[in-house]
Amino acid sequence: MTEATTATSVRRLNDQISVIDIKGEITAASESTLMDAFNEASGDATKAVILNFGGLDYMNSSGIGLLVTLLVRAQRQHQELLAYGLNEHYRQIFELTRLDEAIGIHDTEDSATAAAGR
């Protein structure tokens, strides 16, 4: 297995919305990093978790599988999963894998936050 080269940081915008900033790669090796970040971002009152992909450098198909798993966890906890910061390449991958139909994609953190509050 390749080494994990993923870094995450969690910001709580308020009780209901958290942001996970992702840097580096998303691969199978990122599983514990991403899941830990998601646990930290999810409180009892959390309604939406926003993923910031602005620092994403590399993603393989295992990484997409990981995002599917993350999405299922969010849905199980009745939380919405949103994303922003995707460049054109990664937007196309979300479209290819049809993840864009399940994860709300936004251009900016502001629009993702506004959508999360709706």
Place this chain on the structure above:
Amino acid sequence: MSDQPTTPSPAEATPEPEQLEAAAVRRSDAGNWAKVSPTLHLENVPEGAINLNVEGRRTASPMQGFGKMWQKTYSVRIPSSIASPTDVVTQWRAAFSSFWPPGNFFYSPFTDLSPGDVALLNLKAVGRVKLSTGMLVMYVDDEAITLMTPVGHFFAAFNTFGAHSDGDDTIVQIQPLFRSGDPIYEMGMPIMSRMEDRFWAQTLRNVAAHFGVEDVEVTQTKVCIDKKRNWAAVKNVRHNSLIRSILYLVATPFRWIARPFKKDADPDAQAPDR
């Protein structure tokens, strides 16, 4: 945006910024993914293949399937002195269908599987029924190939065929992440699941045998990712490839009867029903 303090995740300390920069320089996924296309299109249909349920279809990720979501992992170990992960995946790309159990066909338009290729599958089903379906080659790199199913396939899935190092061994692995495609398939899941287990176990044995490793032990794990069924996908039934394949078989005599008339009507018509 927010003036709330940033809380580093416990995992943040793991990679240093230099590591991240180095990784970004080292790796690029730009050529590994298929291009987006609204629907699937088959380049060539080989003589004798049944071409149903692929052309013009959309792909379906596990999110678009109906049943519970599962992740299975089948794996075998072979000594890395015999084959590295890259050796295995290179061979898998070049001769993908040759590793399948007999009687099942994977028709790919090109010799090496590449991102964006659409393959036609004819699989042994019930009785004389040949299940006609397909796959999109969604992702390829040195250590993995991922295929994505079309709507109507029995599973809505990402199927990853890969290899990685573990000590002195190369772990060869097949990892489907999937839901059944629709309620009819979900009812058949106990049977389909066993068929799938046998199919992929045999495929792995065939891969190992190709490298001269016989009698390998296939290990298998199965994890339920989502216990909920996705009721929004009930409508997938109208694309059910098994039903369409059965109807195709039932209609065979009528196509034979109609064939001469078709030829009379269109002398330039290409070869017949497959």
